[in-house]
Each structure stands twice: as C-alpha cells, then as structure tokens.
Amino acid sequence: MRDTRRARLTLGVLLAVALILITVDHRAGDNHVLGPVRDFAGAVFGKVERVGAAVTRPITGFVGMLRDAPSAQRAIADLRKENARLRDEVSAQRLDKGRAEKLDRMLGLAGLGRYRIVPAQVVARRTVAGFEDTVEIDAGTGDGIRPDMTVLSDAGLVGRVVQTGPAGSTVALLSDPALSAGARLEGGNELGVVSGLGEAGGGGNLIRFRLLDSTVPIGVGRRIVSFGSQQSKPYVPGVPIGVVERVDNTPGEVTRTAYARPFTDFSALDVVGVVVAAPKRDPRDAVLPAKPPPPKPPREDQRRGDDGRGQGRTSLEAEWGLGDRGRGGGDESRATTERQAREGRPEAAPERRGRHGTQAVDGEQYAQEPRAREQDAQEPRAREQDAQEPHAQEAPAAHERPAAVEPRNAPRQHDGAAADDARGGRN
Amino acid sequence: MARNLLAALLLFVALVLQVSVVNRLLFSWAPDLVLLTVAALATRRGPVPGAVIGFCGGLAYDLLPPSNHTLGQYALVLCALGYVAGRVGERVPLLAVAVCALVAPGMLAGLGALIGAPGVTWPVLATAWPRAAICNLVAAPLVLWAVKVTHGGHRRRAGGGELVPSYRRGTA
Incomplete structure (x- = not known):
C-alpha cells in the first residue's frame, strides 16, 4: 500500500477535499454554506466539552492554583490586610452599636426620672x-x-x-x-x-x-x-x-x-x-x-423635705441621742457620734477624703453634742443644715483645711457660723 | 476496525482535552495535542491511514466549537502531515512526530496568510511559531508514548509485516 497509486489517489482526494472545503468556506464568507455542519459539530462537541470541563475541573483548578501561586501569595496578603481592616470596622461598628444601645437606655432612664x-x-x-x-x-x-x-x-x-x-x-x-x-x-x-x-x-x-x-x-x-x-x-x-x-x-x-x-x-x-x-x-x-418587684405597700407621697420625713428622722435621731447618752462620754462617745455623723446624713454623702474631709465630720460632731441634750424640734433643721454644709460651701472648705489639725473647739465655732450661713442662704 | 475506532477515540479524547483542559490551563503555551496525536497515530498506521486520520482529525478540529478560522485548514495541514508522518515514522517515529510538531504551526499560519486570515504577520509569526514549536516538542514524547500504550504493538498491516520477526511471520 506504500506509495501505490491508490495511496497517492487517497491522499490527493483528501487534500483536494480539504482545499475545496477551505475554498467554499472562505468564499462563502458570511453566507455560511457549511453552517449546518458547523452547527451539528458545535452541538456534539459542545456537549462533550461541557462534560469534559466538568470532569477535569478539579485538575483545572489545581493547575490554575499552581499557576496563580505567586500572585496568590500577594493576593492572600492583601486579603488578610483587608480582612483585618474589615474586622476592625465590624468590631468598631459593634462597639458603636453597643454604645448607642447604652446611650439609648441611659436616655430612657433619664427620661423616666426627668x-x-x-x-x-x-x-x-x-x-x-x-x-x-x-x-x-x-x-x-x-x-x-x-x-x-x-x-x-x-x-x-x-x-x-x-x-x-x-x-x-x-x-x-x-x-x-x-x-x-x-x-x-x-x-x-x-x-x-x-x-x-x-x-x-x-x-x-x-x-x-x-x-x-x-x-x-x-x-x-x-x-x-x-x-x-x-x-x-x-x-x-x-x-x-x-x-x-x-x-x-x-x-x-x-x-x-x-x-x-x-x-x-x-x-x-x-x-x-x-x-x-x-x-x-x-x-x-x-x-x-421593671423587674418583678416585691409588693410595695401603699404610701402617701412623701417628697423630699416633707414634714413626714422630718418627723421620721426626728424620731430616728432621738433614738441615737439616747444611745449616745447611754454610752457616756469620752472617746467611745466620740466614735459613736462620728459614725452617726457619717451615717446620719443621707443627703450629705460625706467624703472623708479630700477637700471637705475630716473637718466637716468633726464639725458635725461638735455641732451635734449640744443638740443631743436639747433634742427634738431643733434637730431636723440642724440636721439638714449639717447635711448641706459640706456641699453648700465648697469655697470655705478650701480655707478650712488647716482647721482640721486645730483643737476641737475652733472648728465648732466655725461650723456654727457656717451652719448659720447655710441657713441664712436657704431661708 | 477496532483500531479505527481506537484511533477515532484517541482523536476525540485529544480534541476534548485540547479545548477543555490544555488550552484553558496553559493559554498561549499550550501544545497542539490533536496534531501530535495525528502524527503519532500516523507513525503507527502508515501514510494512507495517517492521511485519513489527519483529514478527519483536522476536520473535527476545524469544527470544534470555539473556532473562528476557515473550515478545512487543519484538515488540509493534518492530512498532509499525517501522510508524511506515515511515510517517515515507519523507522523513526519520534523524529517524524517532532518534524510535524515543528512544521505544523508554520504551515497553519502560512495557510491562514494565504487565505487572508487577519492577524498573521511576520512579527506575530516570529514569536508564535517558536513558542508553539517548543511546546509541541515538549509534549511530543508524551503523546507518542500515550499512543503507543493505547494503540498496542507496532503496525502490522501497513508495512506488510516487514518488521515482524521471521519466526512470527506466519502467525501474525
């Protein structure tokens, strides 16, 4: 079959066919004489190509990964950076959200209490x-x-x-x-x-x-x-x-x-x-x-500074006065009164540290001693004065500082004056 | 008959691999699997079957969907190359395939230039031809080996059995 006439004939025919195909297709241009042939082949091969692509996708992906490795390194670094930035943003936003919620609740609380x-x-x-x-x-x-x-x-x-x-x-x-x-x-x-x-x-x-x-x-x-x-x-x-x-x-x-x-x-x-x-x-x-609160007993509206509260406190302080006297004088008495002085002023919130510290407490102690004997009706008013005293006068507290180390009698007079001032200011 | 079917199957696989894997992975550095398969098959089968295989493979390659060239270009080139490979590959198959791998890109480009395909210029040819040739040369031994493995022993009918040892001639 080698180089026989038949072989040459076959080759010649095939080449001629190929050339004819080329000529026809080339000359046809856009007329697509061979369009149906192309369409049929496209349909068949297209299906096979899709299957092949699906089968070889893992390989494609792997090789693509290898090929992209150098740039992927950079991409990964970039993405990491971006990720960190985004994470920061998200957490910042979460923080902001938390803050906004807190602020909201706080405003609600403030609104409740006006x-x-x-x-x-x-x-x-x-x-x-x-x-x-x-x-x-x-x-x-x-x-x-x-x-x-x-x-x-x-x-x-x-x-x-x-x-x-x-x-x-x-x-x-x-x-x-x-x-x-x-x-x-x-x-x-x-x-x-x-x-x-x-x-x-x-x-x-x-x-x-x-x-x-x-x-x-x-x-x-x-x-x-x-x-x-x-x-x-x-x-x-x-x-x-x-x-x-x-x-x-x-x-x-x-x-x-x-x-x-x-x-x-x-x-x-x-x-x-x-x-x-x-x-x-x-x-x-x-x-x-709004937690499930324990049942509240009905009470009359008692506002700050009302007579009712004053009475209650009067009785309280009468009690302390008695207790004070029962314990007698001296250091023990002083300790007790000091504690009372600390604790007996709900509005006062005394601070034993800093500017209006010890001298205020001492002052109260001495202011209270005579009252312990007199008791009763005077007490609530004086109590309120004392309560206000450490806060009403920030300025005196500053120059009062050296008085703290002075003998006890000195601040008493000062305290009296201060109390008078406070009373005068209020009334 | 089984060999013809096997050849058709090989060509088919080569076509599908070419467009769905090789071209997609390597882009411009893709070897021409179809050409190499045709050449390798031709070396196994002889000139006339090589020409027929080349014609069919080339025609199929022309028809393979992502194509925009004139129908028949590949058919013509592969038909001729198949015949030549069949002639030469009888003794030195690898050399035949390598020659095909080297010549084919130039022939295709030349044919395209003859028909007036756009984009075929000397500078393009100067860079594209060597690149394609190198890729084909690299892939040629692999394809030849694969065809040898799948296609079985040496050609028995095409050469009249002159390469079959004398003690087996009667049985072959």
Whole structure:
C-alpha cells in the first residue's frame, strides 16, 4: 500500500477535499454554506466539552492554583490586610452599636426620672486598690458640667463628678470607698447610706448599705434608689443604685448593714450621663428597672423635705441621742457620734477624703453634742443644715483645711457660723 | 476496525482535552495535542491511514466549537502531515512526530496568510511559531508514548509485516 497509486489517489482526494472545503468556506464568507455542519459539530462537541470541563475541573483548578501561586501569595496578603481592616470596622461598628444601645437606655432612664443629662464617654480609669476608684469622662465645663453632679449610666447610679476640666471631668465611682450617698429602700422611706467598699467588696463590686433604723427589716432582693441631696447636689433623687444581696445581722448596733449589688457594672463603664439638671419632682421608685418587684405597700407621697420625713428622722435621731447618752462620754462617745455623723446624713454623702474631709465630720460632731441634750424640734433643721454644709460651701472648705489639725473647739465655732450661713442662704 | 475506532477515540479524547483542559490551563503555551496525536497515530498506521486520520482529525478540529478560522485548514495541514508522518515514522517515529510538531504551526499560519486570515504577520509569526514549536516538542514524547500504550504493538498491516520477526511471520 506504500506509495501505490491508490495511496497517492487517497491522499490527493483528501487534500483536494480539504482545499475545496477551505475554498467554499472562505468564499462563502458570511453566507455560511457549511453552517449546518458547523452547527451539528458545535452541538456534539459542545456537549462533550461541557462534560469534559466538568470532569477535569478539579485538575483545572489545581493547575490554575499552581499557576496563580505567586500572585496568590500577594493576593492572600492583601486579603488578610483587608480582612483585618474589615474586622476592625465590624468590631468598631459593634462597639458603636453597643454604645448607642447604652446611650439609648441611659436616655430612657433619664427620661423616666426627668433628669437632664449630658452624655459622656469614659475615656480613662484609675483604680488604686482599696483607695480610689475614679474614671475620666470626655465632657467638661464646656459641656456644662460642674463638680458635684450626679453621674449615671444606663443601669443606675455611677458616682459623682469631683473635678472638672474644660473638656474632661473626673468621676468618683460609687465603688470608691471614699464615696457615700444617701439612699432609700425601694417603696418606703427607710433611709440609709450607701458607700463603696473598694477592694473590701471582695471583688464582687458590692457596696455597703447602712440602714439608719436598725429595726427596719431589710429583705434580700430589695432595691435601693438614691435619696437625693440638698439642691440635688451632688446626688439627684430617684436614681437606681442596686439590689440588696446580703444582710449582716448586727444586734446592738445602731445601724443595720446590708451589702448591695449595684445596678451599674463598674468594671464595664462606657457611656455615662451627667445629670446637669435635677427633676423638679422626686421620681421616687419610678426609675427602677421593671423587674418583678416585691409588693410595695401603699404610701402617701412623701417628697423630699416633707414634714413626714422630718418627723421620721426626728424620731430616728432621738433614738441615737439616747444611745449616745447611754454610752457616756469620752472617746467611745466620740466614735459613736462620728459614725452617726457619717451615717446620719443621707443627703450629705460625706467624703472623708479630700477637700471637705475630716473637718466637716468633726464639725458635725461638735455641732451635734449640744443638740443631743436639747433634742427634738431643733434637730431636723440642724440636721439638714449639717447635711448641706459640706456641699453648700465648697469655697470655705478650701480655707478650712488647716482647721482640721486645730483643737476641737475652733472648728465648732466655725461650723456654727457656717451652719448659720447655710441657713441664712436657704431661708 | 477496532483500531479505527481506537484511533477515532484517541482523536476525540485529544480534541476534548485540547479545548477543555490544555488550552484553558496553559493559554498561549499550550501544545497542539490533536496534531501530535495525528502524527503519532500516523507513525503507527502508515501514510494512507495517517492521511485519513489527519483529514478527519483536522476536520473535527476545524469544527470544534470555539473556532473562528476557515473550515478545512487543519484538515488540509493534518492530512498532509499525517501522510508524511506515515511515510517517515515507519523507522523513526519520534523524529517524524517532532518534524510535524515543528512544521505544523508554520504551515497553519502560512495557510491562514494565504487565505487572508487577519492577524498573521511576520512579527506575530516570529514569536508564535517558536513558542508553539517548543511546546509541541515538549509534549511530543508524551503523546507518542500515550499512543503507543493505547494503540498496542507496532503496525502490522501497513508495512506488510516487514518488521515482524521471521519466526512470527506466519502467525501474525
């Protein structure tokens, strides 16, 4: 068959056919004389190609991966970078969302109590174990913030402003051992003082609540709201503080001590609000969160400064006066009165540290001694004066500082004068 | 008959592989599997079957869907190359396939230029031909080996059995 005529003939025919095909197809141009042939082949091969592509896709992918490896490295790095950036953005957005929610809740709380607040964000925090617990917020005098304003969060009381700067303020937290605030048990007018425990709170963030009347039962789970100070400085009334978690039975003590868990999580403070204007009317328990509360006994509306409360306190203080006398004089008496002085002023929130520290306490002690003998009708008024005294006069406190080391008699006179001033100012 | 079917199957596989795998993976560095298969088959089968195989394979390649060239170009070139490979490949199959691999791109381009296909210019040819030739040369031994494996022993009928040892001539 090699090089035979037949072989040559075959080859010639085939080549001729190929040439004819070329000519026909080329000359036909767009007329597509061979269109049906192409269509048929396209249909058949197209199907097979699809199957083949499906079968060989893994191989294709693998080889493509190998081929793209150098650029893929770069692409991966780029994507990682982009991923990190996006993750940052997402987490920032989540943070923002959380903040917005907190702010929303805080505004809701402020609206419930009709507080006018300036929102601020916690930018720094200082915690010296057992001594100090303060945060820095990013709002200052430029935002209308003054010292001795109440700071609250979306959950409840946070603390008070102790120092202000043009664009930042320092807030002492309620968990600061030096901070005390007047408080009231939910649903009643049993008064007490909450004070921070610092590290003594056992890390549990507990605060101490001392009830002035030791005969009043404190149930675990009862809630505490702020009592409010004179002219709502530093504490506005009605801010939720916490839930009583543990009650210490201290028979024989003048006061009753309970430990409460604050509504505010002091370890996760973010958005806070500074109350720049107190409500016209004490919101009482209205601001407390809508948990299933224990049944509240119906009570007449007792507003701050009402006669009813004054009477209640009169009787309380009569009791202390008796207790004081029963224990006799001397250092022991002084210790007792000092404690009373500390605890007996729910609105006062005395701070035994810093500017209006010890001298105020001493002053009260001596102011109280004569009253212990006289008792009764004078007492509520004097009490309120004393309550206001450390806050009403920031300026005197500054020049009063050296008086703290002076003999006891000296501040008494000063205190009397200060009390008179305060009374005159109020009346 | 079985050999013809096998050859057709091989061509078919080569066609499908060419468009669905090789061309997609290697782009401009893709060897021409169809050409190499035709050449390898021709070396196994002889000139006339080689010419027929080349014509059919080329025609199929022309008809294979992603095509925009004039129908018959590949048929003509592969038919001629199949015949030549059949003639030469009897003794030196690898050389025949290699020559086909080297010549084919130039022939296709030349034919395209004759018909007036756009894009066929000397600079393009100067870069594309060597590249295609190198790719084909690299792939040629593989294809030859694959065809040898799938297509069985040496050609028995085409050469009249002159390569079959004398002691087997009667039985072959």
